[in-house]
Amino acid sequence: MLDQVSQLREKMLKKKSGVLDLKPIKKTRVLAVTSGKGGVGKTNFALNFGLSLVEQNKKVLIFDVDLGFANIDVLLGQMPRETIATMIEKDLTVYDIIEEGPNGLLFISGGNGFNELFRMDDLKLKKFFQELGTLQGQVDYIILDTGAGLSYENLRYILAADDVILVTTPEPTSITDAYSIVKMVHGKDPNVHMKLVVNQCVSLKEGQRTAANFKQAAEQFLGKEIGTLGSIPNDSHIPEAVKKQQPLMLAYPSSESAIAIRQMTGEFLQLRMPYKLGLKGFIMKMLFK
Ligand SMILES: Nc1ncnc2c1ncn2[C@@H]1O[C@H](COP(=O)(O)OP(=O)(O)OP(=O)(O)O)[C@@H](O)[C@H]1O
Ligand SMILES: [Mg+2]
Numbered sequence: 001m002l003d004q005v006s007q008l009r010e011k012m013l014k015k016k017s018g019v020l021d022l023k024p025i026k027k028t029r030v031l032a033v034t035s036g037k038g039g040v041g042k043t044n045f046a047l048n049f050g051l052s053l054v055e056q057n058k059k060v061l062i063f064d065v066d067l068g069f070a071n072i073d074v075l076l077g078q079m080p081r082e083t084i085a086t087m088i089e090k091d092l093t094v095y096d097i098i099e100e101g102p103n104g105l106l107f108i109s110g111g112n113g114f115n116e117l118f119r120m121d122d123l124k125l126k127k128f129f130q131e132l133g134t135l136q137g138q139v140d141y142i143i144l145d146t147g148a149g150l151s152y153e154n155l156r157y158i159l160a161a162d163d164v165i166l167v168t169t170p171e172p173t174s175i176t177d178a179y180s181i182v183k184m185v186h187g188k189d190p191n192v193h194m195k196l197v198v199n200q201c202v203s204l205k206e207g208q209r210t211a212a213n214f215k216q217a218a219e220q221f222l223g224k225e226i227g228t229l230g231s232i233p234n235d236s237h238i239p240e241a242v243k244k245q246q247p248l249m250l251a252y253p254s255s256e257s258a259i260a261i262r263q264m265t266g267e268f269l270q271l272r273m274p275y276k277l278g279l280k281g282f283i284m285k286m287l288f289k
Contacts, residue, residue: 032161036177038148077245083111094131160285207231
């Protein structure tokens with residue numbers, strides 16, 4: 001049987017040669033997982049949330065866009081064969097840099113090559129995003145694992161995505177940094193959909209209280225409505241899974257944190273969120289804003 005990446009590549013070749021109908025079969029939603037403060041659990045969340053969506057029969061691609069600190073591949077214990085830099089250099093397709101992880105989860109590693117993306121000339125940047133655009137309709141979700149904070153790159157990803165998942169811990173430093181993200185993003189575009197995830201909570205109550213306070217502050221001072229996806233307990237299974245280089249959802253599927261992520265995924269899939277422009281819109285914004 002062909003692996004997922006080969007199947008996608010075959011489909012694309014047929015599409016290019018006109019054998020397949022050019023209309024995309026479904027919408028591809030782009031989610032940006034971000035945070036104000038670093039080290040709050042974005043990458044672990046992006047990976048395990050992605051795997052949890054796969055459990056719900058969704059096709060998911062995780063795109064590691066964390067400049068310089070890309071590490072989805074490290075969490076999976078799977079080193080990529082090609083990077084974005086070699087893709088551009090050797091004129092490869094996006095299918096040559098997609099890796100297949102466990103359970104058919106797809107991922108693109110940032111690697112060092114990604115540092116150069118925004119410094120590339122416009123033609124190369126355009127070529128890269130055009131390639132990425134061929135994934136429209138091929139996967140249900142593209143999850144961007146971004147870096148922390150208000151860098152130029154991060155803001156572009158946040159403003160271009162369909163939905164933004166903002167990860168914080170209950171610590172005041174993490175909360176105030178997350179709030180700065182909301183403030184900055186809201187000032188640039190009040191229509192960005194943001195959902196909060198409170199990670200590393202000592203109790204469910206702490207998670208709920210943190211989310212409620214955050215929501216209230218955003219509404220009161222910015223007039224911005226923030227959704228809540230839920231909270232994840234502080235759970236030693238997460239660092240244990242990291243050490244094993246296996247995703248939590250597979251290494252410890254019945255752990256408290258895996259159950260919380262699964263529950264969140266169920267709720268996320270129930271949400272009737274307005275669809276923005278999907279992958280095509282994301283690419284337009286990345287190229288022209
Ligand atoms: N719920 C949790 N319980 C316990 N430890 C956690 C939890 N979530 C994440 N961690 C630990 O926190 C550390 C940081 O996690 P992770 O790398 O996912 O954060 P990050 O936000 O992606 O960091 P960076 O900003 O550097 O990209 C890891 O060592 C991980 O094991
Ligand atoms: Mg990270």
